[in-house]
Amino acid sequence: MNWADLNLMPALPELFLLGALSFILVFDLFVPDEKRGVTYVLSLLTVALCAVLQVATFEPFAVTTFSGMFVDDPVADIIKVAMYGATAATLVYSRQYVADNGMFRGEYFTLSLFALLGMNVMVSSANFVTLYIGLELLSLALYALIALKRDSAAGTEAAMKYFVLGALASGMLLYGMSMVYGATGSLDIHVIATGISRPETNIVLLVFGLVFLVAGLAFKLGAVPFHMWVPDVYQGAPLAVTLMLGAAPKLAAFVFVIRILAQGLGELAAQWQGMLVLIAALSMLIGNLAAVAQTNIRRMLAYSTISHMGFLLLGVLAGNEQGYASAMFYALTYVLMSLAAFGVLLALSRAGFECDKVDDLKGLNARSSWYAFLMLLVMFSMAGIPPLAGFYAKFAVLRAVVDLPVLDFGFFAGSPVYLAVFAVLMSLVGAFYYLRVVKVMYFDGSQTDAPIVVRGDMKLLLSVNALALLVIGLLPERLVELCIDAMRQSLASF
Template sequence: MEFSITDLMPAAADIFLLCAVSVILIIDLFVSDQRKIVTYGLTQAALLITAIIAARSIGTEPVSAFSGMFVGDALGYFLKTGVCLTVMVGLAYSRAYLAPRGMYRGEYFVLAMLAVLGMMVMISANHFLVLYLGVELLGLSLYSMVALARDSARSTEGAMKYFVLGALASGMLLYGMSMIYGATGSLGIPEIADAVQQGNANSTILKFGLVFVVAGIGFKFGAAPFHMWVPDVYHGAPTAVTLLIGTAPKLAAFAFAMRLLVEALGAEQLVVEWRQMLVLLSVASLVIGNVAAIAQTNLKRMLAYSTISHMGFLLLGVLSGTLEGYGAAMFYVCVYVLMGLGAFGMILLMSRDGFEAEELDDLKGLNQRNPWYAFVMLLIMFSMAGVPPTIGFWAKLYVLQAVVSIGYVWLAVVAAAFSLIGAFYYLRVVKLMYFDEPQRDERIEPGFDCRVLMSANGLAVLALGMMPGLLLAVCVSAIHLSVRLP
């Protein structure tokens, strides 16, 4: 086999990140506990450079590398850039939170970077084996990060649940993949697509495998009825880790679903099958997410159920099976990540040494304590509820348009109705912040970087809502460049 170093160029971002992780892991040994800011700075620099390398390739035609195991396309590079930037912002928010809890350690940053690497592997996988390895790399890093608060029984329990259910999901996924391998005789995504297209695969086995693959995807998204882990893990994990679990991995999960469902199993006869399954997942997520969130008194649990309902919306875009629908779903996942960063970031900013601001009551009277953060939180809550002119409104609108375009009007009506129910608990947060008396009165004084980032995050929700066409155009063109409909 001929080999030249240029074959590796499509994977330059991943390779750089892996080298950086290895170097930082060793440098960290020589950094004393008081100077962990060195490790933190190096981590941020490594992620920034990775993001830049990935961003430089957006807009290229799809290329494959590593004998067809890796694909570099616009969709992948865009999502990789997004993952790196998301984790950078997330780490910046969590710096002040980690130190008093004994988690401001080199391992935290190394594991976070390895999780990013896992997401990047998932995003650019062109082979079932690599997809699975990416899922495991991401999963194992996250399980151990949840358990990193070793003395907290709640975190350990959350990590255990996450680990067991994650293993169950991996099992389902592998079982489905093995069925598909049995039916098509291949693990490479393009080869599977060809075999399905030519109709020389046993369709019963194929559909059987598809059911398990969809269940695995449901687990990774946290869509109902595979959502059991989400509230417990979000609640149990240290908030900084919740932020990481709740944001960037959704980008990777979207790419994961695209690679599996659209690129490998996107043939006409299978789209009909998985569309029905996704309709079920989506409606169940919308119902459970929005209704159960009303009953929560804990902000992290409420956001967990809100995540479930958002994943229901995201699946609406995927199940449409059109390029516009995929574009809308990608737009939705980007918007969701932006909002999730803001919401979890706000919990981190309000937390103090020995105090977690994670109950809804802790938000009471935020307007009197700090009007600007109350306003930022208001923007984020409005956006999550889908109130115009924030960006959340457009995200929901585009997804619903995609569903209507394939004739599922009833589904759009159900989704709109449940997002209306969901608006209740988002607006309750706003009511608590503006119309209730504060229960605590110490000042909220985050560092300079957090202040700037949080303000930018809140304003981005508003500004992108004023001109949603820009981000949507990027998403749609990335999908057009990357996905070939059969």
């Protein structure tokens, strides 16, 4: 490689993000505490400009740079734009909360931007080294954000749990990567993909590494049996950080899975499909059943996340373009739902009061029928009730699964329809606890009559966010086509 070859254009948004981030880091030192809003506005501006650059440098095919380590393909573009949106929404929703909880400091914003940079790197990496560094960038920023409210024992405990288990999962991931490197002699996912089909490649060693890779990925997604950290971290972290944790990182984790399993180890699909069937089915089973028993709404949403990740993996395990595209659609709509759900909780929280019990939503309709309606949309969408986006997302994933030929994994052999029926049954269980929230909001008496004070920009964004679920649910074609086209282009480059 010589320097004239180095094409920085595909990585322009990341380079800008890093530059702006470093600027904000230094600039914030000179901002007095009462004018911290400047840092907030600068951070939002950075994210917005990143989105503009991302759209401006859009190419309908994959472009690689940095010796093939960085890839900018349509899937990466779409997911990145969605992540900018999710990060911006997170910052807007959490503004009042972080101010009330003494976290309205420069570090909150710089760490959020660091997390965004890490996610961008995860999404755009075509090499195990950069994939791993991106993941660590994201994780390290999240560990620090969770513990940012230093006086909170629950936050510190959550950060500690996440850190220890995250380190373990990273270790598994690295071990798996080292085995794949041993078998194929490369860390580049293009080379790995072509290397697998060569006859002299040691498949046993590859599958051995694959087991550790899948375990590490399942941990990062929060899928059963590597889910134990999810409820504790969702409950213990400051609500604003829970929102951050539950939104954009899920998109990054999805592309991370696609890059490693679909693009890198696509030839081994027959091997990882079996593992994913187990993980997906267990996630839906345990996630939904455990969520029924929760009285804390953050824990309930955490278990619901686990079950949603199971559904998402159902799309991935289809192992074809249709399945990946439906999983991508699922991830996008899930992030919208998660943002809106935690957004409403943040709107209902105020200084000295965190809305984290299901009972805290009692009689919400009497206090504010608009927020009750927004929450109703989110809950219906999560439950998969038409005409909301969640219904179409589930439908698309199930269709991809049903279209599969007969499955045979040794422990499970039979028509994929059984898998789809199981998923539907589990969604039915899920409907119970989502509808319970609706029942509590509309039919129970209010425990408090404290006024709901929300900043105007947040109210507007939250309304747009929740109504988008309705719009996407009614008119899903555009987004579905976008996902399918992007997935086709990205997979074709292999």
